[in-house]
Amino acid sequence: MDFFELLRAHQGYLERIALAMLNNRADAEDALQDAALAGYQHYSQLRGGPPAFGAWMRRILIHRCRLILDRRSRSFPVDELAAYIPGETPGPDADSTEIWEMVARLADHLRSVVVLRYMLDMPQQEIADALAIPLGTVKSRLGKALELLRKMDAEGEEGREAR
């Protein structure tokens, strides 16, 4: 089966993964282009045929995203919340949009573990391997991220009730 046919079938989802990991459209495009090129060049190495394509491309893409995140973290100070412009990438319903807007406000090192755990259902050890960080770090970042997300959710709930 042609590589590009499979890529087209999975591209929308892959774009959202890249945007979720990097929270920056230009960086997400870079990661997608690098991953697509790498996938094209190594397509003959894919085992398991077309059913394995999605998971295989996701791994390549996550690796590219990590390289960008690692480079970014050395250049910029790290804090737990980042600036975010809402409304740019809505979900299919208000609840998923609200969830994404909360996650998007997390800083890179917290958002990436949340995306891999809760969007892609990766086990914690696999997240540790994918991001090249210790398992303990994955656990502590997930804990911190959930604490912040619950707080944002509670503040959002108060706002909704007030209305």
Add this chain to the structure above:
Amino acid sequence: MIPKDDFDSRLSQGLKRWAEAGEPTIDLEAYVRAQTDSPCPNLAAEAPADPVRRTPCWLRRLALPAAAVLAMLLGVVTFPMWAGAAAEWPLVGPVVTEVVLKDAGLKWAYENHLIQGSLAEVKEGDVTVRILGVMADTARTTLVYQVVGLPAHPRDGEARPIPGPGSLLQDPPAPPDVGIGIAKLGGQAAMSWQSYQETSVGLVGTVSTLPLETEKGTIELKVRIGIRESTLQMEISRAEAGRFSSEVPVNQSQTVGDVTITVKSVIYTPAETVIKYQVKKPEYWGSYSWQPQENHRLECGGKSVYPGDSHGAGDDHMEAFPVAGCTPRFVVPMVVKGEPVHLVWPLTEGATQQAAGGTITLKSWERQDGRIAFEFWSAGGDGFKGMDQLAVIDKDGQVYRFEHWKSESAADMPDGTKRRVPEFDLPTEFMPVAVQADRIGVRLEGPWTFDLPAPPKR
């Protein structure tokens, strides 16, 4: 509030629905086809009979002189005499190469065997600093190094003393007791910048400086291990890697307000587009921003690319962008300039001062063991971009000026509120009653826009 288990489920389901709603927005097929000359083996094709003679896909992307291309297709290596030095790196593999491959320019050089081998090393006790390779071209001079034998110190996520609940004071891991700097390049004093990370094979990092002004020259490194300092000298050349890049003069200046930006040149390399520019204004603060739309960018074909690496020495700045794909325009949306002020907050939680059209509130402060940190919130006044030249005052009016920032954490909220927590060293005997700031950063709106010349045709 939604109970814990329900929240986790809502989070997971919500993120999955959001991701599944994605639609393609860029033409990846066109990009991939543009990068490759001919189809690579696909899933249904058989492996070629003689893989040694197959030209790897990545080689076809290079714009190389015809003789070199022919030589490669015939399996003949025509690289310079130090070619293949990357293969001599001890422990070459995913750890070292991943550090190198994060830098687009180094990645390209590594893949094309253009990193000059070195393997010079300095030992002091159990610690060894090893220079693995040098990359020199028209845009930069970069050394890749490895440090082994350092005593372990806490890493992110591992157990270490934890500040008290809600503490403003940070406890970062102790920095490694080794330093590397480029002291001279081509006989001239040089400034250098570096990055490193801890890996399973020790510290691996890069230290960089400006490009050689001549094709060959000497680089002098200072390596400090503990209190001992050594000097390493190496002969390097930018001839091989440099022939794939071109520096094109620009010499365009634009003035907005009282800030003049001059783009001196653009360097086109296979992996990056590097802009060399100057900013002329006393009290220039910088222009990095937490807001992506405020950062420098290259515009090309309706898309924008943002810098991966930037550094400066004096008035000169260099920014390396990913390759834009067409002749780009360089855009500086805004700059931050310093303005003298005299703002004083009594050390009372909630004390406020007005600056740049907004209100800066001292939300809290904390002192412990010779350190002090302040939590400032600023609201209103989009022009306010930070504070500098902080000091504390005691009850007798004595002023203690903070010469060095120990750390600062920062967060910009979606509603525009900015939170800044700077931390400083403060002698235990000094008893402050107020904190002051004598300079603020204020936004100056641009844009400064430069249409860049195209790279010369090869």
